[in-house]
Amino acid sequence: MNHIESFYYYICRKSSDAMNSKATEAPITSFTLSELIAMSGGEKRPGLLGECIAANSSSQMEVFRFPGRLDAFVIGVCTEGETTFTSNLKEYRLKKDSLFIIGPKHILQIQSDDRFKAHVIVITPDFLRRINIDTKHMMPLFLQFGSRPCMELTHKECTSLRSFISMVEQELEGPETDFAVEIVGGLIAATIYKVGDILTHYIEEHPELENPMHNRAEEYFKQFTELLGEHYTRERSVGYYARQLCITPKYLTTLIKRISGKSVSEWIDSYVILEAKTLLKYSNMSVQEIAYYLNFPNQSFFGSYFKRNTGMSPSQYKAKQ
Structure with a gap:
């Protein structure tokens, strides 16, 4: 079992324990990314591994079989199958070639479905702040899609975004060199800007969303x-x-x-x-x-x-x- 699969397994186990324990007062379990990686028992690397992970999941996506909060920012693309998930109690359907964006501390629950696979990147808020993303331009764009955390992409867009996540994954699997933080930070920033490009293009293709403020x-x-x-x-x-x-x-x-x-x-x-x-x-x-x-x-x-x-x-x- 690699550290990503262990990550999935332990997030389910800790959520299950919390839900079934009579001593637990709060039904929603919260996790930091470093806590989950430490629990997984996988290869431990100082620094980067505790702040971001990237994975092309080939195992069951049972990450949040029970509702839970992860204090991290998640960007992913569905690569195979379909599944239903809830984010802050709203239900959504994910299909192949669709993008999903989950903000830190959202209450997340994913239906168990072994046909569903995704390519994901998970980043802690602290790491995201340190790489100096241009929040003045990016944050309003991401928040514009806050009420719809998933959207269908073209196959070309999906392939392009996966290539960015793959580069992050490749760097995280290697030894942590003198410039590893700068390399990974730059690749994550590029991935986020790529998502920004995709969202901007989506708005251009759907002019009805130009003024999406509904309340x-x-x-x-x-x-x-x-x-x-x-x-x-x-x-x-x-x-x-x-x-x-x-x-x-x-x-x-x-x-x-x-x-x-x-x-x-x-x-x-x-x-x-x-x-x-x-x-x-x-x-x-x-x-x-x-x-x-x-x-x-x-x-x-x-x-x-x-x-x-x-x-x-x-x-x-x-x-x-």
Whole structure:
């Protein structure tokens, strides 16, 4: 049994134990990716294996025979057969050449079906944050499909996406070299951007989805992300964005949290920190210049903010690059 098959086996076993134990108060078991890999008893590699895996499954897809939460981001393509799965209590049908995207901590349950096979990549949120995906453009696109986590692809699109996942899988199977993190991170970023291309093409082919916001919360989220993309270098208060949308800060926070799982403040911080990291890594600006560019009153305030969100000072981050 390889580590991927073990991963599938143990996720079912732990879910089953949790569901059947009288001492368990919560019916939904939560897992981190590293916990499941450690439980599998497979080959242990430090670093990468605990943060991302890629697999072309040839075993039964019983990953979540009982409902469970995995704190990881899952992208996959169905390569054979069909199956039914539920994500956050909504039921979906997966067929060959279809894409599925599951966000971290979604409640997931997959019907047991030995005819169903998929090529998947699973990434922890921490690893995803470290590879600096352009969230300003990608996140709204992914969230636009949040209410429909699976969609049919053309065979060509499916084959192309599988080739990206295969490259990640190949690198993860080899020894962890000096540049393994950079190589795998780059390949995962390329895979995510490829998914972005596929989603963009899908929207172009289905013009009825150009304005897919079906309720007030989703419309506010769209407007909020547009405003944030324009003003995050100057405005970091929840109140500012609430005033622009003519609603109260409490109501805005409730709506955004419901739609995205992140608070307004977390969205603001993620935009500002990504910009700060980019400037520290690639520009010739001093820390003080970056602080003023991002509308902090002084370098000290910027340093405290950056360290609170990243665990290191701007100077430490810059020195590491």
